[in-house]
Amino acid sequence: MREDRLVSPTLEDVARAAGVSRATVSRVINGIRNVDPEIQETVRQAVAAVGYVPNRAARSLVTGKTGSIALVVSGAGHFFARVFTDPFFGRVVSGISGHLRPLGVHLVLMLAEAADARAQVIDYLRQGHVDGAILVSTHAEDPLPAQLVESGPPVVLFARPAQPLRISYVDVAHSAGARLAADHLIARGCERVATISGPLDVPASLERLSGFREAMARHGHAYIPSVEGNFTQESGEQAMERLLADHPGIDGLFAGNDLMAQGALLVAQSHGLRVPHDLAVVGFDDSSAALACRPPLTTVRHPVEDMSAEMSRLLLAHIEDPDRRVTSVIFEPDLVIRQSA
Amino acid sequence: MREDRLVSPTLEDVARAAGVSRATVSRVINGIRNVDPEIQETVRQAVAAVGYVPNRAARSLVTGKTGSIALVVSGAGHFFARVFTDPFFGRVVSGISGHLRPLGVHLVLMLAEAADARAQVIDYLRQGHVDGAILVSTHAEDPLPAQLVESGPPVVLFARPAQPLRISYVDVAHSAGARLAADHLIARGCERVATISGPLDVPASLERLSGFREAMARHGHAYIPSVEGNFTQESGEQAMERLLADHPGIDGLFAGNDLMAQGALLVAQSHGLRVPHDLAVVGFDDSSAALACRPPLTTVRHPVEDMSAEMSRLLLAHIEDPDRRVTSVIFEPDLVIRQSA
DNA sequence: GTACGGAGGGAGAGCGCTCTCCAATCCCGA
DNA sequence: TCGGGATTGGAGAGCGCTCTCCCTCCGTAC
Numbered sequence: 001m002r003e004d005r006l007v008s009p010t011l012e013d014v015a016r017a018a019g020v021s022r023a024t025v026s027r028v029i030n031g032i033r034n035v036d037p038e039i040q041e042t043v044r045q046a047v048a049a050v051g052y053v054p055n056r057a058a059r060s061l062v063t064g065k066t067g068s069i070a071l072v073v074s075g076a077g078h079f080f081a082r083v084f085t086d087p088f089f090g091r092v093v094s095g096i097s098g099h100l101r102p103l104g105v106h107l108v109l110m111l112a113e114a115a116d117a118r119a120q121v122i123d124y125l126r127q128g129h130v131d132g133a134i135l136v137s138t139h140a141e142d143p144l145p146a147q148l149v150e151s152g153p154p155v156v157l158f159a160r161p162a163q164p165l166r167i168s169y170v171d172v173a174h175s176a177g178a179r180l181a182a183d184h185l186i187a188r189g190c191e192r193v194a195t196i197s198g199p200l201d202v203p204a205s206l207e208r209l210s211g212f213r214e215a216m217a218r219h220g221h222a223y224i225p226s227v228e229g230n231f232t233q234e235s236g237e238q239a240m241e242r243l244l245a246d247h248p249g250i251d252g253l254f255a256g257n258d259l260m261a262q263g264a265l266l267v268a269q270s271h272g273l274r275v276p277h278d279l280a281v282v283g284f285d286d287s288s289a290a291l292a293c294r295p296p297l298t299t300v301r302h303p304v305e306d307m308s309a310e311m312s313r314l315l316l317a318h319i320e321d322p323d324r325r326v327t328s329v330i331f332e333p334d335l336v337i338r339q340s341a
Numbered sequence: 342m343r344e345d346r347l348v349s350p351t352l353e354d355v356a357r358a359a360g361v362s363r364a365t366v367s368r369v370i371n372g373i374r375n376v377d378p379e380i381q382e383t384v385r386q387a388v389a390a391v392g393y394v395p396n397r398a399a400r401s402l403v404t405g406k407t408g409s410i411a412l413v414v415s416g417a418g419h420f421f422a423r424v425f426t427d428p429f430f431g432r433v434v435s436g437i438s439g440h441l442r443p444l445g446v447h448l449v450l451m452l453a454e455a456a457d458a459r460a461q462v463i464d465y466l467r468q469g470h471v472d473g474a475i476l477v478s479t480h481a482e483d484p485l486p487a488q489l490v491e492s493g494p495p496v497v498l499f500a501r502p503a504q505p506l507r508i509s510y511v512d513v514a515h516s517a518g519a520r521l522a523a524d525h526l527i528a529r530g531c532e533r534v535a536t537i538s539g540p541l542d543v544p545a546s547l548e549r550l551s552g553f554r555e556a557m558a559r560h561g562h563a564y565i566p567s568v569e570g571n572f573t574q575e576s577g578e579q580a581m582e583r584l585l586a587d588h589p590g591i592d593g594l595f596a597g598n599d600l601m602a603q604g605a606l607l608v609a610q611s612h613g614l615r616v617p618h619d620l621a622v623v624g625f626d627d628s629s630a631a632l633a634c635r636p637p638l639t640t641v642r643h644p645v646e647d648m649s650a651e652m653s654r655l656l657l658a659h660i661e662d663p664d665r666r667v668t669s670v671i672f673e674p675d676l677v678i679r680q681s682a
Numbered sequence: 683g684t685a686c687g688g689a690g691g692g693a694g695a696g697c698g699c700t701c702t703c704c705a706a707t708c709c710c711g712a
Numbered sequence: 713t714c715g716g717g718a719t720t721g722g723a724g725a726g727c728g729c730t731c732t733c734c735c736t737c738c739g740t741a742c
Contacts, residue, residue, distance in 0.1 A: 008469075010728055021692045026730060034689060051492075056468040057407070058728035061398040062697045068470075093452060101457060106465055109450035111434060116442060124447055127397040128349075129409075151392075266635075292633070294607075351698055362722045367700060375720065399698035403727045 009050040018046035029054065060128070068106035069315060070133040071096060072121055074113075074144045088287055088304060092136060092158065095308025105316070118144055125152045132315045134158065134308075140201040154318035156311045160203050160328070168314050168326040170307045174204050175211025177300040177333035181254045181282040182215035184298065184335055188280050190252030194225040196239040196264060198256035205256050208284060212254050225250075229260045233289070236263025244271055251279055252341070258283035258290045261297055265340065280341035295339030302333050350391040359387035370395065401469070409447035410656060411474040412437060413462055415454075415485045429628055429645060433477060433499065436649025446657070459485055466493045473656045475499065475649075481542040495659035497652045501544050501669070509655050509667040511648045515545050516552025518641040518674035522595045522623040523556035525639065525676055529621050531593030535566040537580040537605060539597035546597050549625060553595050566591075570601045574630070577604025585612055592620055593682070599624035599631045602638055606681065621682035636680030643674050 015022045020039060027035050028043040035043075046052075060066045073089065097107050108130060112121040125133055125148065132154040135145055140162040148155045149167050157169035185193055195212055198205030213224050225247050229235035236255060240263065243250060253268075255261035261283030265275055273279045275295060283290055286301035310329050318324050356363045361380060368376050369384040376384075387393075401407045414430065438448050449471060453462040466474055466489065473495040476486055481503040489496045490508050498510035526534055536553055539546030550567060557565050566588050570576035577596060581604065584591060594609075596602035602624030606616055614620045616636060624631055627642035651670050659665050 011730095012728080022729080023693080023731080024691060027691090030730080032731090033691095036690065039691085053464075053467045055402070055728050056470055057398045057402040058697090059730075060697095061396070061402050061699085061728080062730045064697085066398070068465075097452070097458070101461060106461065106470075107451075109452070110448075111438070111450070117438070120442060120445075120447065123394075124409075126394045129397055129447075352700095353698080363699080364701080364723080365721060368721090371700080373701090377720070380721085396698050399727090400700075401727095402698080402729085403700045405727080 008055075009052045010055070011052070013050050014043065014046045014052045017050055018043045064128075066129060066131050067104065068108055068130050069100070069312070069319075070108045070110050070121075070125065070130040072110045072112055072125075072133050072135045072144070074111075074118065074121075074135060074137045074139070074142050088285060089136070091304040092308045095305035096134060096312050098305070099309040099312045103316075105312075112144060118147075122147055122152065128153075132156070132319045134311050134315055137161075140199065140203075154315060154322065156315040156318065158307070158311060162201065162203055166326055168318065168328065170311050170314065170329045170331070171204075172302040172307065172331050172333050174207035174333075175214065177284060177302070177335075178208045178211030178254065179215035180300055180333065180335040181284070182212050182219070184337070184341060185252040185254065185280055185282060186216075186219045188252070188276070188341060190280055192247065192250045193221060193252035193254065194227075194243050194247055194250045195254045196227050196229050196236060196243070196256060196260050198229060198231050198260070200228055208256050229256065231257050231259060233259045233263040236260030237267045238263075240264035240267040244268070253279060253281045255281065255283050258285045258287040258293075258297055258299055261299070261340075262289045262293050265293055265297070276339065276341050282335075282341045286336050290336075290338070293340065298338045298341040299336050300333050301336045303331050307331050349396075350393045351396070352393070354391050355384065355387045355393045358391055359384045405469075406660075407470060407472050408445065409449050409471050410441070410653070410660075411449045411451050411462075411466065411471040413451045413453055413466075413474050413476045413485070415452075415459065415462075415476060415478045415480070415483050429626060430477070432645040433649045436646035437475060437653050439646065440650040440653045444657075446653075453485060459488075463488055463493065469494075473497070473660045475652050475656055478502075481540065495656060495663065497656040497659065499648070499652060503542065503544055507667055509659065509669065511652045511655065511670045511672070512545075513643040513648065513672050513674050515548035515674075516555065518625060518643070518676075519549045519552030519595065520556035521674065521676040522625070522641055523553050523560065525678070525682060526593040526595065526621055526623060527557075527560045529593070529617070529682060531621055533588065533591045534562060534593035534595070535568075535584050535588055535591045536595040537568050537570050537577055537584070537597060537601050539570060539572050539601070541569055549597050570597065572598050572600060574600045574604040577601030578608045579604075581605035581608035585609070594620060594622045596622065596624050599626045599628040599634075599638055599640055602640070602681075603630045603634050606634055606638070617680065617682050623676075623682045627677050631677070631679070634681065639679045639682040640677050641674050642677045644672050648672050 011022045011025050014025045018025065020043065024035060025043050027033050028040050100107055110121050112118045130153065134156050136158040137145060145157060145161050145165055145167060149165055155167060157167055160169055160171050161167065193216060195209065197209040200206055209226060216224050225243065227239040227242050229239045236259060253264055255264055261281050265281050268275060268279050275281055283297045283299035286299045290297035290299045352363045352366050355366045359366065361384060365376060366384050368374055369381050441448055451462050453459045471494065475497050476489065477499040478486060486498060486502050486506055486508060490506055496508055498508055501510055501512050502508065534557060536550065538550040541547055554565050566584065568580040568583050570580045577600060594605055596605055602622050606622050609616060609620050616622055622638065624638045624640035627640045631638035631640045
């Protein structure tokens with residue numbers, strides 16, 4: 001009993017206990033080729049009896065596979081605050097592991113905020129610790145995607161990369177989402193609508209902004225004032241101050257994400273505006289901020305879980321066939337109507 | 342070049358390129374024993390030339406070490422909401438990886454919410470994928486700590502386990518923190534103080550409650566009304582409704598964590614109470630909720646980063662010496678004074 | 683009775699690495 | 713000049729597993 005702890009049993013031990021060869025035990029465990037059902041049973045009992053657990057290192061040494069994939073969350077600056085504040089990541093993890101767990105594939109979460117962490121992640125991936133990686137990058141200039149494409153296992157991206165890259169990715173139709181927001185504000189009767197965009201070097205921000213402008217133009221609104229934020233609540237507050245100063249009469253607002261919407265909402269209220277009565281606010285993402293707001297935010301929601309599951313599907317396909325051509329899958333967002341608009 | 346991708350170079354290749362033996366290359370890479378500096382240089386150049394990356398599987402097969410440890414976040418129910426909403430986990434990760442990175446040890450994050458996920462985590466740990474684990478459990482009845490102690494690699498816990506267990510852990514002096522809160526409320530001149538506690542099957546909640554009561558008793562307050570919550574904002578709201586109904590005149594509140602404090606604060610405000618003028622509120626944890634509140638929360642802050650670093654230190658010591666006796670390290674909390682009290 | 687085929691099991695060669703021996707070399711003092 | 717210790721490099725045995733051969737055995741057809 002005491003020795004079981006120190007030296008865990010090997011295939012050899014199981015084989016001896018079952019009175020068969022190592023190869024047969026291996027076959028039973030991996031379910032390959034025909035093995036007499038009776039012997040299978042004997043082996044299984046022996047496995048249980050000696051408390052055998054396959055040694056992953058030995059296995060992957062010969063197979064070249066590890067049976068686990070990494071979820072790499074990369075970004076700069078306000079990184080931890082982002083990951084651990086934004087339930088978006090929770091939905092990503094949930095979607096991925098929901099798809100992976102039944103397949104017996106392990107998910108390893110890696111965080112790469114600073115440059116040295118990034119180097120470590122690359123090391124980790126190159127050393128063959130995982131068979132592939134799903135990369136969620138929160139920053140436009142993040143060099144990680146490019147570095148990974150160059151050397152390393154198969155990678156799938158969340159969201160279209162800022163620079164064109166030979167890499168599969170999954171994204172949402174941002175402009176369609178923005179259009180939902182625009183149509184809703186118009187339907188509510190808003191006349192003077194403004195927008196707070198995300199950083200314009202991020203493709204998603206750009207698409208949301210241009211999609212919103214386009215949809216508004218279709219409704220006859222040629223000019224939509226906009227201020228650029230950086231996806232934080234604080235930047236939303238500052239942007240709203242600017243908007244209220246420059247365009248005092250606005251009665252509708254579309255923010256590039258919920259956090260900025262929340263900031264804007266707080267500022268609007270501190271200026272005595274009632275939401276949604278005086279100002280209708282629509283966010284994007286359906287993050288926890290949307291629910292934390294008073295009133296709760298009307299917002300555009302991506303099917304993050306579905307998107308994440310699709311990412312794992314794509315990644316597994318790439319692992320299976322390294323020469324598979326890269327693809328992109330785009331999902332349609334929904335509008336979640338709450339009280340802010 | 343093309344083949345480098347498919348079959349990555351091995352030690353043998355480096356050895357051939359450098360004109361030395363495999364053993365020598367290994368020695369250079371691992372920095373063991375004396376190797377002629379000139380040869381070292383030659384080997385290093387060969388490594389760079391062929392683009393060699395050590396195969397971790399092969400290495401850990403022989404060494405029995407993997408060079409990575411797991412951070413297992415376990416809990417039931419509102420799990421994802423917790424991890425990805427509570428910046429507390431961000432601070433934990435930050436503290437751990439800050440300590441581990443310079444040592445070249447990889448951190449693998451694992452989430453174990455449901456029972457099947459838990460089984461998978463145990464598998465993962467037993468298969469020797471990591472050398473040890475740091476376990477953060479958010480639930481009192483979580484069976485994972487006990488299961489891991491029984492079979493698996495060294496484990497260190499965040500917070501004292503609900504059931505006594507032969508396992509090292511790191512915790513904060515909860516009662517001392519509660520006392521800081523009590524003293525502060527008294528110093529502000531509060532006369533009728535109440536508290537909202539966390540679930541009482543969690544040791545931390547219990548200690549905070551009894552510590553608070555004890556400190557208040559020391560100030561002559563024999564009776565402190567309290568309502569039990571479950572650490573969620575919603576439970577804080579419900580608890581506050583109860584408190585206001587049963588004890589209309591309270592002017593000071595200590596909540597078992599910030600989320601409940603936030604809920605309580607919102608309810609108090611909706612009842613027309615001004616914070617801190619009519620009601621002073623003190624939270625616990627210094628989570629993001631503390632800052633998101635209006636007014637921002639005065640709260641008790643643990644040195645989470647230091648605690649996390651200490652956990653990694655303990656874990657590495659246990660890995661180094663499996664027979665090391667278990668220890669607990671208790672940290673002192675601070676009071677962060679903001680506007681709510 | 684012989685030939686043949688398929689199913690079931692074993693033997694053994696590695697996967698890429700570390701690490702223990704052991705051999706070669708060198709420097710020193712006697 | 714030679715012996716002995718220190719230093720440095722190489723040979724080779726595994727770590728635990730998978731997987732390709734190959735052998736045996738049995739049933740079937742001729």
